[in-house]
Amino acid sequence: xxxxxxxxxxxxxxxxxxxxxLLALDEFPNIEIQLYGNQRELQPLLKEHSRLQVIHxxxxxxxxxxxxxxxxxxxxxxxxxxxEAVNEGRADACLSAGNTGALMAGGLFKVGRIEGxxxxxxATTLPTIDxxxxxxxxxxxxxxxxxxxxxxxxxxxxxxxxxxxxxxxPRIGLLNIGTEEKKGNDLTxxxxxxxxxxxxxxxxxxxxxxxxxxxADVVVTDGFTGNMVLKTIEGTAGALMSMIKDVFxxxxxxxxxxLLVKGEMKGLKSKLDYSExxxxxxxxxxxxxxxxxxxxxxxxxxxxxxxxxxxxxxNVTDVIKTTIADNPVQQ
Numbered sequence: 001x002x003x004x005x006x007x008x009x010x011x012x013x014x015x016x017x018x019x020x021x022l023l024a025l026d027e028f029p030n031i032e033i034q035l036y037g038n039q040r041e042l043q044p045l046l047k048e049h050s051r052l053q054v055i056h057x058x059x060x061x062x063x064x065x066x067x068x069x070x071x072x073x074x075x076x077x078x079x080x081x082x083x084e085a086v087n088e089g090r091a092d093a094c095l096s097a098g099n100t101g102a103l104m105a106g107g108l109f110k111v112g113r114i115e116g117x118x119x120x121x122x123a124t125t126l127p128t129i130d131x132x133x134x135x136x137x138x139x140x141x142x143x144x145x146x147x148x149x150x151x152x153x154x155x156x157x158x159x160x161x162x163x164x165x166x167x168x169x170p171r172i173g174l175l176n177i178g179t180e181e182k183k184g185n186d187l188t189x190x191x192x193x194x195x196x197x198x199x200x201x202x203x204x205x206x207x208x209x210x211x212x213x214x215x216a217d218v219v220v221t222d223g224f225t226g227n228m229v230l231k232t233i234e235g236t237a238g239a240l241m242s243m244i245k246d247v248f249x250x251x252x253x254x255x256x257x258x259l260l261v262k263g264e265m266k267g268l269k270s271k272l273d274y275s276e277x278x279x280x281x282x283x284x285x286x287x288x289x290x291x292x293x294x295x296x297x298x299x300x301x302x303x304x305x306x307x308x309x310x311x312x313x314x315n316v317t318d319v320i321k322t323t324i325a326d327n328p329v330q331q
Contacts, residue, residue: 007037009098020301067101120284173216279304
């Protein structure tokens with residue numbers, strides 16, 4: 001299995017990317033990694049490995065670059081070269097913690113969309129109180145969506161939940177402002193009817209306040225709403241941990257209490273950290289394209305590599321192709 005990785009993408013690149021790559025190579029003997037980036041910056045951080053190849057690139061897609069132009073104009077960037085490797089069959093999947101918009105645009109133009117998929121979706125696994133997590137899509141690939149788009153998101157999410165997360169009969173929920181069938185706007189009302197008729201374990205509407213209670217294994221919504229929910233969960237988790245820290249540091253007595261529960265607090269922090277589940281995958285493309293969080297550390301890069309390798313191992317893209325071909329959604 002060959003994975004192409006953008007060594008220069010992300011806030012902590014290239015150090016965190018290299019460290020994550022080395023962790024993954026030690027853990028997964030069935031993968032080979034092609035690391036794209038500036039060799040002068042990468043080489044001092046690396047150690048010799050028979051399953052690691054460094055491909056030198058002079059350019060970098062920066063966070064502030066225009067997404068539509070970045071990959072197309074910066075042809076010798078680590079992101080563009082990585083995507084080309086997948087397009088040309090030299091790699092089975094790719095991963096970057098860099099510019100999200102550029103990766104989505106590059107994935108669409110260079111890797112290509114699966115025939116029959118009207119719009120790709122960005123999906124990630126978010127935490128739940130019981131630690132199992134749930135898959136949510138779309139998280140921002142498309143701000144606007146039509147009912148048939150959300151049905152395809154549900155189909156692709158269902159396949160991912162089965163193949164990658166090992167859930168036999170995933171519960172599919174539709175994010176809405178109420179659980180009743182008639183609640184919502186025109187989009188959610190239309191989607192509800194289509195999902196009821198689909199060959200899926202559709203459990204109905206789910207509310208945002210219940211997401212962390214594990215009400216569904218896959219939650220579908222439009223990209224505008226999904227991105228806001230994602231950032232709300234991320235911001236709330238960060239604020240909660242900050243407030244807890246302030247309480248424990250308030251006095252000598254609370255500091256002693258902090259020492260007593262130090263291990264448990266690390267466990268809570270890990271449970272709230274969605275990067276422990278991997279990155280965000282672009283569903284609907286011809287090969288797996290995974291977006292790691294921009295602030296990813298080595299552990300988050302490692303988990304994103306693990307996610308990409310599982311997608312390749314279980315032929316997630318091929319299953320999506322077959323399922324979409326057999327279940328066309330009326331456009």
